[in-house]
Amino acid sequence: SHVLTQSPxxxxxxxxxxxxxxxxxNIGRKSVHWYQQKPGQxxxxxxxxxxxxxxGIPERFSGSNSGNTxxxxxxxxxxxxxxxxxxxxxxTIGHHPVFGGGTKLTVL
Amino acid sequence: xxxxxxxxxEVKKPGESLTISCKAxxxxxxxxxxxxxxxxxxxxxxxxxxxxxxxxxxxxxxxxQGQVTISVDKSTNTAHLHWSSLKASDTATYYCARRRVPAxxxxxxxQGTLVTVSS
Numbered sequence: 256s257h258v259l260t261q262s263p264x265x266x267x268x269x270x271x272x273x274x275x276x277x278x279x280x281n282i283g284r285k286s287v288h289w290y291q292q293k294p295g296q297x298x299x300x301x302x303x304x305x306x307x308x309x310x311g312i313p314e315r316f317s318g319s320n321s322g323n324t325x326x327x328x329x330x331x332x333x334x335x336x337x338x339x340x341x342x343x344x345x346x347t348i349g350h351h352p353v354f355g356g357g358t359k360l361t362v363l
Numbered sequence: 364x365x366x367x368x369x370x371x372x373e374v375k376k377p378g379e380s381l382t383i384s385c386k387a388x389x390x391x392x393x394x395x396x397x398x399x400x401x402x403x404x405x406x407x408x409x410x411x412x413x414x415x416x417x418x419x420x421x422x423x424x425x426x427x428q429g430q431v432t433i434s435v436d437k438s439t440n441t442a443h444l445h446w447s448s449l450k451a452s453d454t455a456t457y458y459c460a461r462r463r464v465p466a467x468x469x470x471x472x473x474q475g476t477l478v479t480v481s482s
Contacts, residue, residue: 290408298469303470341407
């Protein structure tokens, strides 16, 4: 079964770049998706299939995936990016999504 | 526009039954899996189960098997999540979400239904 490891928190100053990692053995072989969840709101898909963006998601959001780590990168961070971010893969044997524990992004 | 609209917040007592709903619009309901995700207060996302409306094939997380029932009503494009006997530990926000293939992302989410179980 999958265990996706995320750091509990990441802090970054406005205008800087935030990098949020998601770790698992050989995660580079899987498709990784990322969700943003602001307080009191539903999750929103911000990156899918490692590096693609749904329509309406700013280019500041990008993803990469190689080896044992997938990374969500948010460039030129804004106060409005403060949220919890979750990575997700699909368990093809159990036929279900697997979520990381989430990373809280704080904009200083 | 693809939308999933969930039913409103509920306050229930332990032992009561409950069904919450997720109404889909803007796409062909029977062609996409819909999953349910629990989020307990201050915690992360937990997958509960998933259903394919086309044939009602359903798969449950082992943690929720036997605790809830997932179903669909194709006539109203609605998915349902049912408890026959609620516990205080069921207090959480529940989200429905649509699965896209082949990458298996959850590309559209309902707004969430807060369920509070308290005596």
